[in-house]
Amino acid sequence: MICGRTPDELIRDIEGFHGFVAPGLVIGAFMVDLAREHIGQNTEADAVVETRHCLPDAVQILTPCTVGNGWLKIADLDKFALTLYDRHTFAGFRVWLDLNKAKAHPNVYNWFMGLVSKKDLPKEILIPAIFDAGRDILSVKPVTVRAEFAKREKKSKIAVCPACNEAYAAAQGTPCLACQGKDYYHTGS
Amino acid sequence: MICGRTPDELIRDIEGFHGFVAPGLVIGAFMVDLAREHIGQNTEADAVVETRHCLPDAVQILTPCTVGNGWLKIADLDKFALTLYDRHTFAGFRVWLDLNKAKAHPNVYNWFMGLVSKKDLPKEILIPAIFDAGRDILSVKPVTVRAEFAKREKKSKIAVCPACNEAYAAAQGTPCLACQGKDYYHTGS
Numbered sequence: 314m315i316c317g318r319t320p321d322e323l324i325r326d327i328e329g330f331h332g333f334v335a336p337g338l339v340i341g342a343f344m345v346d347l348a349r350e351h352i353g354q355n356t357e358a359d360a361v362v363e364t365r366h367c368l369p370d371a372v373q374i375l376t377p378c379t380v381g382n383g384w385l386k387i388a389d390l391d392k393f394a395l396t397l398y399d400r401h402t403f404a405g406f407r408v409w410l411d412l413n414k415a416k417a418h419p420n421v422y423n424w425f426m427g428l429v430s431k432k433d434l435p436k437e438i439l440i441p442a443i444f445d446a447g448r449d450i451l452s453v454k455p456v457t458v459r460a461e462f463a464k465r466e467k468k469s470k471i472a473v474c475p476a477c478n479e480a481y482a483a484a485q486g487t488p489c490l491a492c493q494g495k496d497y498y499h500t501g502s
Numbered sequence: 503m504i505c506g507r508t509p510d511e512l513i514r515d516i517e518g519f520h521g522f523v524a525p526g527l528v529i530g531a532f533m534v535d536l537a538r539e540h541i542g543q544n545t546e547a548d549a550v551v552e553t554r555h556c557l558p559d560a561v562q563i564l565t566p567c568t569v570g571n572g573w574l575k576i577a578d579l580d581k582f583a584l585t586l587y588d589r590h591t592f593a594g595f596r597v598w599l600d601l602n603k604a605k606a607h608p609n610v611y612n613w614f615m616g617l618v619s620k621k622d623l624p625k626e627i628l629i630p631a632i633f634d635a636g637r638d639i640l641s642v643k644p645v646t647v648r649a650e651f652a653k654r655e656k657k658s659k660i661a662v663c664p665a666c667n668e669a670y671a672a673a674q675g676t677p678c679l680a681c682q683g684k685d686y687y688h689t690g691s
């Protein structure tokens with residue numbers, strides 16, 4: 314069982330949320346499972362993922378932590394690793410894909426390192442190889458998350474922008490960031 | 503119906519994913535519903551949310567877009583707004599909570615602006631008030647998402663860090679960001 318699921322149930326839950334079975338998400342499920350076992354089932358755990366690819370969804374599918382409830386944070390380190398930590402003591406466990414161990418599973422290693430094309434290593438081969446590898450390719454170590462990172466964000470003070478008349482976080486200054494030109498869109502189609 | 507769900511089904515889906523019924527998530531559901539109606543059911547839409555609070559989960563519950571599959575992006579503007587846009591043309595619709603309209607729904611307005619305590623406005627009153635307000639408190643406009651923001655990220659080149667022996671994005675330089683001291687944890691419990 315991986316996070317209380319059979320492989321078929323895991324695949325179904327991944328497809329339901331993520332849209333398709335990404336190899337990184339299956340590895341991520343084994344990572345969450347390993348971290349969860351170390352921290353214990355009774356610990357209220359928050360989560361950190363070290364990449365925006367795949368791992369956020371592994372945590373969101375398999376734990377109560379989501380981006381929107383603030384219990385999952387993303388550290389922009391661009392590494393394939395995640396941490397579950399006690400939300401009161403900040404003590405937890407970091408799990409990562411260990412390259413030395415992964416070398417014993419060449420299909421998984423070659424996919425992860427980008428050494429092989431999708432054509433040469435189709436999912437029908439790669440996904441079973443990942444299930445076969447399971448935890449064998451992972452390492453885990455105890456860590457303590459820095460307090461300034463672990464702290465729950467306080468809701469910021471709200472201001473109303475004189476330019477767009479929308480509410481925004483007052484700490485941005487006046488006008489709001491979007492009206493300062495930092496928007497991601499222009500109006501009109 | 504909101505995104506094809508009855509209010510009860512929506513509440514159930516929110517609780518299942520987010521853990522509890524956050525008022526902002528119920529408003530977010532009406533926002534996704536309105537944006538989806540404008541862009542049309544047959545458009546392959548990516549999403550942007552302008553805050554990390556609540557709205558990412560509204561999109562992740564109610565659309566195929568997730569943080570981990572890259573179809574949902576978070577713009578750090580700290581505003582209660584979201585955009586659904588055509589992933590091929592970048593044309594879409596931005597929906598925001600319109601303060602002028604919200605004033606006609608004092609419970610919703612006072613909660614949103616932080617003018618009232620949880621004790622004075624319990625969820626048993628606030629959540630029905632949000633369902634009652636529905637789309638009345640929202641505005642929508644056509645936008646085009648800037649190409650540099652809308653672009654799907656390419657997978658970055660992978661390097662192996664000589665200090666920690668983990669894989670990371672080569673663009674960070676050597677050693678990896680974590681070994682440069684930008685980690686969020688220290689080792690040990």
Ligand SMILES: [Zn+2]
Pocket residue numbers: 474475476477478479488489490491492
């Ligand atoms: Zn503004």
Ligand SMILES: [Zn+2]
Pocket residue numbers: 663664665666667668677678679680681
């Ligand atoms: Zn390193």
